[in-house]
Amino acid sequence: MLELRHISQNYGDRALLQDINLSVAAGEIVALLGPSGSGKSTLLAIVAGLQSPLGGSVWFNGQDITRLPPEQRRFALMFQDFALFPHLSVLDNVAFGLIEQRLDKSKARAKALAMLALFGLADHARYKVWHLSGGEQQRVALARALITQPRALLLDEPFSALDADLRTSLRDEFKARIQAAGVPTLLVTHDEQEARAMATRAVRLSHGRLAALW
Amino acid sequence: MEDRGRPWKTEICPTKLRVNTNFEVPQLMSFVRACGQSQSSLWLALLPFAALLLLLIAPLARLALSGFTGEASWLGAASSSWSLWTPWQDDYLRWRVLWSLAQAGITCVLVFVLGLPLAWVLARFEFAGRALVLRLLMLPFVVPTLVAALGVLALWGPRGLLSGWLGVNLQDTPWLLLYGNLFFNLCLVVRAGVDALGQINARQVAAARSLGATPWRTFWRIEWPAIAPWLMSSLCLVFLYCFAGFGLALVLGGQRFATVEVEIYTLVAHELQLGQASVLALWMLGLTGGVALLYALLEKRLAAPSRVQPLARRPPQGLAQWLALLGALLVLFAICALPILAIVWRALAAGWSTWVTLLDFEVAAALWNTLRFSSIALLLATLLGVLHALAAQRSVLWRAAAFLPFVVSPVTVAFGLLLLYPDWTASLPLLLAAYAVLAYPFVAKSMAAGLDSLPPHVLNAARTLGASPQRTFWRVTLPLLRPALRRGMAFAAATALGEFAVTLFLSRPEWATLTTLIYRRLGHPGAASLDQAFVLASLLMLLALLAFLLIEWPVVEREVPGWPVAGNVPMGELRHA
Numbered sequence: 001m002l003e004l005r006h007i008s009q010n011y012g013d014r015a016l017l018q019d020i021n022l023s024v025a026a027g028e029i030v031a032l033l034g035p036s037g038s039g040k041s042t043l044l045a046i047v048a049g050l051q052s053p054l055g056g057s058v059w060f061n062g063q064d065i066t067r068l069p070p071e072q073r074r075f076a077l078m079f080q081d082f083a084l085f086p087h088l089s090v091l092d093n094v095a096f097g098l099i100e101q102r103l104d105k106s107k108a109r110a111k112a113l114a115m116l117a118l119f120g121l122a123d124h125a126r127y128k129v130w131h132l133s134g135g136e137q138q139r140v141a142l143a144r145a146l147i148t149q150p151r152a153l154l155l156d157e158p159f160s161a162l163d164a165d166l167r168t169s170l171r172d173e174f175k176a177r178i179q180a181a182g183v184p185t186l187l188v189t190h191d192e193q194e195a196r197a198m199a200t201r202a203v204r205l206s207h208g209r210l211a212a213l214w
Numbered sequence: 215m216e217d218r219g220r221p222w223k224t225e226i227c228p229t230k231l232r233v234n235t236n237f238e239v240p241q242l243m244s245f246v247r248a249c250g251q252s253q254s255s256l257w258l259a260l261l262p263f264a265a266l267l268l269l270l271i272a273p274l275a276r277l278a279l280s281g282f283t284g285e286a287s288w289l290g291a292a293s294s295s296w297s298l299w300t301p302w303q304d305d306y307l308r309w310r311v312l313w314s315l316a317q318a319g320i321t322c323v324l325v326f327v328l329g330l331p332l333a334w335v336l337a338r339f340e341f342a343g344r345a346l347v348l349r350l351l352m353l354p355f356v357v358p359t360l361v362a363a364l365g366v367l368a369l370w371g372p373r374g375l376l377s378g379w380l381g382v383n384l385q386d387t388p389w390l391l392l393y394g395n396l397f398f399n400l401c402l403v404v405r406a407g408v409d410a411l412g413q414i415n416a417r418q419v420a421a422a423r424s425l426g427a428t429p430w431r432t433f434w435r436i437e438w439p440a441i442a443p444w445l446m447s448s449l450c451l452v453f454l455y456c457f458a459g460f461g462l463a464l465v466l467g468g469q470r471f472a473t474v475e476v477e478i479y480t481l482v483a484h485e486l487q488l489g490q491a492s493v494l495a496l497w498m499l500g501l502t503g504g505v506a507l508l509y510a511l512l513e514k515r516l517a518a519p520s521r522v523q524p525l526a527r528r529p530p531q532g533l534a535q536w537l538a539l540l541g542a543l544l545v546l547f548a549i550c551a552l553p554i555l556a557i558v559w560r561a562l563a564a565g566w567s568t569w570v571t572l573l574d575f576e577v578a579a580a581l582w583n584t585l586r587f588s589s590i591a592l593l594l595a596t597l598l599g600v601l602h603a604l605a606a607q608r609s610v611l612w613r614a615a616a617f618l619p620f621v622v623s624p625v626t627v628a629f630g631l632l633l634l635y636p637d638w639t640a641s642l643p644l645l646l647a648a649y650a651v652l653a654y655p656f657v658a659k660s661m662a663a664g665l666d667s668l669p670p671h672v673l674n675a676a677r678t679l680g681a682s683p684q685r686t687f688w689r690v691t692l693p694l695l696r697p698a699l700r701r702g703m704a705f706a707a708a709t710a711l712g713e714f715a716v717t718l719f720l721s722r723p724e725w726a727t728l729t730t731l732i733y734r735r736l737g738h739p740g741a742a743s744l745d746q747a748f749v750l751a752s753l754l755m756l757l758a759l760l761a762f763l764l765i766e767w768p769v770v771e772r773e774v775p776g777w778p779v780a781g782n783v784p785m786g787e788l789r790h791a
Contacts, residue, residue, distance in 0.1 A: 045674075048674070048678050049677075049678075050674050050677065069677075070674075070678050071677050071678070071680045071681055071682050071685075073678075075678060076678060076679070077674065077675065079671040079674070079675060081669065081671055083669065083671035083672045083674070083675035084672075084675075085675075085676070085690060085694075086672075086694070087690075087693045087694055096676070096679050096689075097679035097680050100679055100681045100685065144679070148680065154678075
């Protein structure tokens, strides 16, 4: 269970987040909706440990992890621009997290190759990431996120860089894979249709406050 | 799009976080973290700051003091009653200052008139070998000043390729110096122009055309306002480089058309008139400082390059466009390539007996000195540059400080060092430190640009995948910055190899480098000495090219399509003064 308790954050003089409370259960996908600039990505960064909140705390399975650095949280964060490492091959991108977990390089690569095969990308393993299409890059990003068996999945507008057709086809695939992983998932999006297609629950962030949608 | 970028930057720049007085634990953490990051920046900046302070700022301050007081008696040198206004009251010195200003101004006009059409042709036309031409435009940036001066002499000097063929004698005319200035600076303006024209949004041009503007009106109303600040900023640098130039003016200016920098050198090295030299140096400092300030203001106005849809290049159509392309390539060849080819030609024509002199002990010693001084300077410059760039991530002022060694002339720096540390003037550490300070901004600027182009999400992705900050640096940041580092090092190496002014001031005879040896050969009478100078210049040019290719070439191979080119040194920041 991932919990946010009384989270607040400022941007300059503006109160970006005010007293945010949210919990996401294992296997649940919660969509976080809101207009541009409402602080959705900031909230995700706080959960990931990339930003410290001004006030409040982040809890996971009853443990306060607010002070825990991002690399020790084991939360996988997917970015809207995929954030793949351009100097590494597709295989090494996917194996990156496993190597950070001190797994032997050859074993990490073997596991990464198996994961890529699961995503239908085994043929592309040796390519650099820029050779891939947008959809393929997105799959690599998800494979990279899931291979480390994260304790929670944080998706920051994962489909916003893709065209409409690809977006629709990837939604179902991603939903199935995330549900199979069975981890609490927070999906940031500004597309309500996308939220309805993927999420089990949705909340809206507006003027720094959170409100339940469904 | 979501609030992409902004809130994440709060993490990168934690000082933006508002800290209330009623701390809660996380607030305190943010504050402590911000302080920690500021402190780490401070530690990183310590070494480059010390280098800048001791080797640039303090010598300049000493020079200014000496200029204002008009004396240099602490050196035991001859001093006379010189005032701050003497350079404007004395006819000879007034001519020197005015000519220095005039040759820089004329060069600016010439490079603008030639450079803008050349840049337009290269930016808008697609033709076979275009990429190669753009890459070759980098060549003058790595050619040492003295080699360029010899290139001009090989073309237009005694027994020159063109002067002999056309039967003209340009000795003791201003044309030699102006041609040398063009060789270095035309490429700078053309590269700046091509880059600026590449930033023009095709959609804006299409909108203007659809609203009834002719191609010429579109250029005038849409393209020109967009590129003008870029061109003006590069012209400021051209002015600075020409005004504060030393090597070219020393070799090509002759008695009549030498510049203030040469005059300062003559007063210090030959006439021991340190008081007079410091007054002149102070004026130089003031005038270059004024232009540098103008440049800084222009740069501030220039928006950071955004991702735009550039105008598509098309092959030339019709005779006029082909003639324009051919003409542009010919002008570039004549000004930027011919002097280099002329040196090779003169060296080859010098004959076997001249090439044998390369085996002399004196040449071998100079070659050894050049290589070891440059290598040590490169290592020092890399260390200083990397530290400066990392520290400058959070300080605009500190970032601007890396520009200091670019705008201060090496002669002024060397003279300042001579005044400030009279007991260490013939000390090797001081010479090498001066080399490093003049070369390190290339590394600092290139690394800073590389760090800027790193998308924060990539580093954040590494952190969320389990990499600690140190591991993220080694596994992601450093590999991505390697091209920027190599590029900066390539320019720093070329600068160190061709260093001339500081060596001339601070070196001992036994520390002669290839540049000082070439200068000595030029000072000897006779055709044989001149031929030897050409052979040595070929050797130096080869070394500079090799260093550049060794460090720079793999970068070209490894550039990632569609990825921001990490660490492109802005063309305007390449120094050849």
